Amino acid sequence: MDTTETMISKIRAFIQAGSFAPLTDELLTLLRPAIRLIEKEEADDGDLAIGASKLGGLPDLPPEQAWPTTDDGTPLSLAAQIRLSDVAPFDLQHELPPTGLLSFFLDRPESGEGVPYIYSDTNRVIAVEEALSQLARRSAPTADLEVLPARALICSSxxxxxxxxxxxxILDKLLKRAVEKQEVEMSEDQLSHQYEQLRQQIEALFAISPPLLQMLGYAFPIQGEAAAISYDESVRLLFQLDDSHINFGDCGMGYFFIEKGELLADTPFSSEVPVSMEFECY
Structure with missing residues (x-):
């Protein structure tokens, strides 16, 4: 795994070799570390270890933890559980606690057309600090609970x-200034396309697919609200997933945000993690 310095060095060299070379130092200050979560093939949930990082399946919880529900008692579906010791080596700025299990639960009622959709205010994130030996995989509390397909996860920086x-x-003003003052050789009409090409090419330096499953970093925007939230330095993107991993009822992305002050690398999460969720559709 590359060190942060090695990654920055690669990105610096790449920017300097292209159209945005005069802006290299300013662009580097905008870099933000992220943890990419890469899904493996669908698996039998029973074949995955207790406490493993995974999408879907049934949750691994301690005996005293009740199954998360909505306010009216409807059980929530497990979207993902993340073992923090799995992601810790890839958390370049050590923003997350290094131990524990984060479990993301979604409310998935049906629309009038029988299609599941997401309520943004009834989802829950549970943090467990117990040793894996204290956890057990729960059976679904009701026969009609939707259990999502299980997939193991691996991580990358x-x-x-x-x-x-x-x-x-900062970015939008920087790029517009660069065009107006002819610091870069492109028109304002070319700016967006050229910059997005640069972003994608930087991602390709690390052989990483588009940012669909992710912790930290910048949100992958569809309509703009999630991007604006993730730009706020007082907020962090705790988890992001897209509709290829779960049926939201429309094509789009789901984002769990957390106040930066709630992220203390030397302090475990509280048992119920205070998050806000956004959903954006194409």
């Missing part, structure tokens, strides 16, 4: 530039 055109307080 990434440094990201923010996407352009969604109101980043």
């Amino acid at each position: 990434q440094l990201m530039l923010p996407p352009f055109g969604w109101g980043h307080p």
Whole structure:
């Protein structure tokens, strides 16, 4: 695994070799570390170890932890559980606690057309600090609970530039200034395309697919609200997933955000993690 310095060195060399070379130092200050979660093939949930990082399946919980529900008692579906010791080596700025299990639960009622959709205010994130030996895989509490297909997850580090055109307080002004003052050889009409090409090429340096499953870093925007939230330095993107991993009822992305002050690398999460969720559709 590359060190942060090695990753920055690769990105610096790449930017300097292209159209945005005059802006290299300013662009590097906008890099933000992210943890990419890479799904493996669908698996039998019973074949995955207790406490393993995974999408879907049934949750691994301690005996005293009740199955998360909505306020009216409807059980929630497990979207993912993340073992923090799995992601710790890839958390370049050590923003997350190094131990524990984070489990993301979603409320998935049906629309009038029988299609599941997501309520953004009834989802829950549970943190467990117990040793794996204290956990057990729960059976579904009701016969009609939707259990999502289980897939194991592996991790990778990434440094990201923010996407352009969604109101980043520094980036948008920087690029427009560069065009107006002819610091870069491109028109304003070419700016968005050229910059997005740069972002994608930087991702390709680390052989990482588009950012669909992710912790930390910048949100992958569809309509803009999630991008604006992730630009806020007081907020962090705790988890992001897309509709190829779960049926939201529309094509799009789900984002769990957390206040930066709740992220203390030397302090475990509280048992119920205070998050806000956004959903954006194409």
